[in-house]
Amino acid sequence: MSVPLRSGLVVAHYGRGWAVEDEQGDIFLCHALRRVPVPCVGDRVRWEQTDPGHGRIVEVLPRKTLLTRPGRGGRLRPVAANLDQVLIVIAPEPPYDLLLVDQYLVVCENHDLTPLIVVNKIDLLDPARRQRLNDDLAPYRALYPVLEVSAKTGLGITALRDALKDKASMFAGQSGVGKSSLLRTLIPDRDVRIGELSATTRRGRHTTTTAMLFHLPEGGILIDTPGVAVFGLAGIDFRQLAHGYREFRPYIPRCRFNDCRHVDDLGCAVRKAVEQGEISQARYRRYLKLLGKLPEIS
């Protein structure tokens, strides 16, 4: 007897299982058929129920976007599918690392993900720190939306909610910048949902999820990937790196050599733009640093 296939959304990933949400919002712990691509959070799937509360994924629908991380043996593992945007969170404390911000931006630019820069903990900004932040962020404000918020006081949270509405988003940022605090502010019933998942799967220890998807109260979804580094430069070559620096793009076709890495002066339109003040020197210096981190052969 064949069971009709159902549509679902992967909302969590545990070791070898996936939590699939059906159209009514009920959650089933599923395994995946061997022939399907390894599913990940955010995937739209076709699945069939096997037992109460359980099922198996038989098809992973085509993905709009896919974020991966290097797994065992250098193979890329999927982490989050169908994302629209990434919230790059920084804060006055711990001190922000703009090289890391640039790295996140390069990955976003090369995966068709829209980056938003979120400055959290603005309640901690005194005039001196405010001045430094403004100077540091000036080149970014010209390229990307920058939202200033405080998970502590609630400042700017309405604008953040508006930016997330009806989109699939994910946080990126150093430990301690306040990602969990923001998540709690945005999704007050978060813990209820985790409890609900554990109850459904009838197993106590599901704290080791690699990723989890939450529905935002005003529409849209937010994916949390605790402790998963998905924004490394693995798989990025020097062309993609330069492409990831948005403001370089108009100049790249004007470089004399097709394989210009924008390091040497000779006929490089990007360098010329830096010298003429059209491209931020700070950003260019960070580009050179990241270029130095790429594997030699790229």
Ligand SMILES: Nc1nc2c(ncn2[C@@H]2O[C@H](COP(=O)(O)OP(=O)(O)OP(=O)(O)O)[C@@H](O)[C@H]2O)c(=O)[nH]1
């Ligand atoms: N002053 C202030 N402190 C905040 C704010 N948001 C978070 N914090 C504090 O910053 C610390 C780290 O916050 P978390 O939300 O745990 O940070 P995280 O980014 O999730 O950190 P990891 O879980 O390690 O990735 C906690 O002590 C929070 O109370 C804020 O807007 N203002």
Ligand SMILES: [Zn+2]
């Ligand atoms: Zn060049």
